[in-house]
Amino acid sequence: MTRQKRSHHKLKRAVAPYLYLSPSLLIIGLLMLLPMVTVIAYSFQNSAVLRRDPSFAGLKHYQAIFDDPVFWASLWHTLYFTCMSVIFHMTIGMVFALMLNSDRINPTLRNILRVLYILPWLFTAVIIAVIWRLLLEPNGVVNSILMQIGIIGSKVEWFSSPETALHAVTFANIWAGYPLFMVSLLAGLQGIPKDFYEAADIDGAKAYQKLIFITIPQLMPIIISISLLDFIWTMQVFPLIWITTGGGPIYSTEVLSTYTYKLAFSSYNLSQASASAVVILLISLGLTLFYIRYQKAR
Amino acid sequence: MRKRHTPKDRLITAALHVALAAGLFFAAFPIYWMLNSSFKSNTEIFALPPSILPKAFTLEAYAAILGDPVKLRFFFNSYFVAGAVTVLTVLIALLAAYGFSRFNFRGKGSLNTLIISTQTIPPITLLIPFFGLVVSYGIFDTYVALILTYLVFTLPYAILLMTGYLNTLPRDLDEAVAVDGGTSWTALWRVIVPISLPGIVATSVYTFLLCWNEFLFALTLTKSTSMRTVPIGIQLLMGQHAFEWNQMMAMSVLGSLPLLLIYLVAQRYFLAGMTAGSVK
Numbered sequence: 001m002t003r004q005k006r007s008h009h010k011l012k013r014a015v016a017p018y019l020y021l022s023p024s025l026l027i028i029g030l031l032m033l034l035p036m037v038t039v040i041a042y043s044f045q046n047s048a049v050l051r052r053d054p055s056f057a058g059l060k061h062y063q064a065i066f067d068d069p070v071f072w073a074s075l076w077h078t079l080y081f082t083c084m085s086v087i088f089h090m091t092i093g094m095v096f097a098l099m100l101n102s103d104r105i106n107p108t109l110r111n112i113l114r115v116l117y118i119l120p121w122l123f124t125a126v127i128i129a130v131i132w133r134l135l136l137e138p139n140g141v142v143n144s145i146l147m148q149i150g151i152i153g154s155k156v157e158w159f160s161s162p163e164t165a166l167h168a169v170t171f172a173n174i175w176a177g178y179p180l181f182m183v184s185l186l187a188g189l190q191g192i193p194k195d196f197y198e199a200a201d202i203d204g205a206k207a208y209q210k211l212i213f214i215t216i217p218q219l220m221p222i223i224i225s226i227s228l229l230d231f232i233w234t235m236q237v238f239p240l241i242w243i244t245t246g247g248g249p250i251y252s253t254e255v256l257s258t259y260t261y262k263l264a265f266s267s268y269n270l271s272q273a274s275a276s277a278v279v280i281l282l283i284s285l286g287l288t289l290f291y292i293r294y295q296k297a298r
Numbered sequence: 299m300r301k302r303h304t305p306k307d308r309l310i311t312a313a314l315h316v317a318l319a320a321g322l323f324f325a326a327f328p329i330y331w332m333l334n335s336s337f338k339s340n341t342e343i344f345a346l347p348p349s350i351l352p353k354a355f356t357l358e359a360y361a362a363i364l365g366d367p368v369k370l371r372f373f374f375n376s377y378f379v380a381g382a383v384t385v386l387t388v389l390i391a392l393l394a395a396y397g398f399s400r401f402n403f404r405g406k407g408s409l410n411t412l413i414i415s416t417q418t419i420p421p422i423t424l425l426i427p428f429f430g431l432v433v434s435y436g437i438f439d440t441y442v443a444l445i446l447t448y449l450v451f452t453l454p455y456a457i458l459l460m461t462g463y464l465n466t467l468p469r470d471l472d473e474a475v476a477v478d479g480g481t482s483w484t485a486l487w488r489v490i491v492p493i494s495l496p497g498i499v500a501t502s503v504y505t506f507l508l509c510w511n512e513f514l515f516a517l518t519l520t521k522s523t524s525m526r527t528v529p530i531g532i533q534l535l536m537g538q539h540a541f542e543w544n545q546m547m548a549m550s551v552l553g554s555l556p557l558l559l560i561y562l563v564a565q566r567y568f569l570a571g572m573t574a575g576s577v578k
Contacts, residue, residue: 132328
């Protein structure tokens with residue numbers, strides 16, 4: 001190869017990666033980063049989107065949101081919904097993974113159960129919402145069973161009474177989301193070296209000691225990273241709540257996403273909705289930075 | 299070896315099986331109830347006590363859904379949009395992944411971090427600017443609006459998934475092409491793509507699922523009944539006839555078929571697509 005040809009080749013090697021990445025970067029830049037800047041700009045404008053020449057509003061819309069008791073209620077509901085979901089996703093996922101991993105059940109049964117335990121994962125949020133509405137109808141099967149066993153005396157309106165609605169949507173979300181933990185923890189369990197348990201057996205360790213001193217510490221990286229992701233994703237849940245309760249009754253299940261959606265597309269107050277969307281973005285970004293730092297530290 | 303036949307040991311095994319059965323009830327009963335209800339008449343659904351098997355097995359709910367062109371259109375829209383986004387995502391992600399996997403360049407690390415962090419951007423944050431953009435470009439209530447929107451959400455993770463896969467392929471393969479005087483473009487199509495099928499399938503499965511399930515943007519960026527997708531269709535069904543539960547369940551079963559089929563046929567890819575990002 002001549003020198004000229006070689007340098008030409010080098011130049012091609014240097015430019016090539018950017019060419020391969022350009023369609024992706026164009027889409028992410030134009031349709032993700034630019035809209036993020038736009039929504040921040042909207043949050044400082046009066047009548048954003050609706051008027052061609054919106055005037056500068058300063059922090060007015062943020063002030064309006066922080067003065068709105070429904071915003072604080074939504075924030076609290078989001079926190080409750082998210083924390084309970086993550087805790088129970090993790091617990092149920094862990095219990096199921098440990099049970100499936102036990103050598104006390106035969107392999108065929110294990111394989112069948114593994115498929116069946118994953119089931120909730122295979123259904124869309126909208127369908128999950130519709131299923132739970134059917135189950136928890138006042139005249140539905142859950143009330144009928146609970147009344148027969150004698151746990152409740154009269155029909156409970158799970159989704160339409162303010163005392164139970166938030167717990168009911170949280171329960172439906174717990175049901176819908178544990179398989180991610182189960183599948184990941186099951187993969188993690190199979191990766192723990194057998195020698196650890198053999199060594200513990202020689203020392204005469206009991207089953208619960210092996211769980212606390214070997215299994216859980218070994219699974220910790222998976223538990224932490226999935227909990228963080230689950231937290232970020234659960235915070236953003238929209239369809240499940242929208243279809244089961246729509247945020248009601250009397251705001252009792254209003255979460256940040258439904259609150260923002262209603263501001264934007266029921267009240268058409270797109271500026272204030274943008275301010276609320278920016279607040280959600282900031283919370284998510286904070287958690288994401290934490291997640292990335294954790295992933296890099298590993 | 300552990301001792302297996304002491305009474306205590308048998309008790310533990312029995313307790314474990316009881317717990318497994320309880321777990322099965324928890325996981326599967328709601329799904330069973332959906333199936334069960336979809337084969338009942340609407341009056342039987344709320345009969346007391348509820349029937350564990352349909353007393354009068356009927357396919358009337360399925361016939362009502364499949365005989366209605368409006369509802370068939372929902373299914374067409376979902377398949378079309380999810381299919382189009384899957385093809386586009388796989389192509390674009392493959393190119394980006396090739397760039398990430400086979401080249402060293404300035405800004406690689408920060409671009410990678412950028413792509414990881416875009417995965418967690420809340421959809422509701424992008425909804426309002428998207429609505430503004432879609433309306434001002436006159437593509438409100440079109441397939442283009444949905445396809446472009448979905449692409450933004452599928453692309454970041456698809457890139458990570460494909461990059462992860464390409465990194466497992468030995469570099470000697472494409473270097474052999476370079477020695478023969480071929481360009482990196484030739485190497486990509488002649489060598490990499492044919493052996494990347496597992497990665498491509500996993501990426502496709504992930505992308506298709508994400509699009510099939512999407513609700514928020516389909517709800518906001520489309521308006522006419524002929525542009526609605528299956529999730530919105532199910533919601534509309536609920537609004538129109540609040541008490542047609544058997545039809546809602548039948549439509550839910552039909553709307554879940556693609557996911558169930560993909561899971562049964564390609565379980566490995568399904569799990570790879572759904573968990574890889576969180577485990578890595």
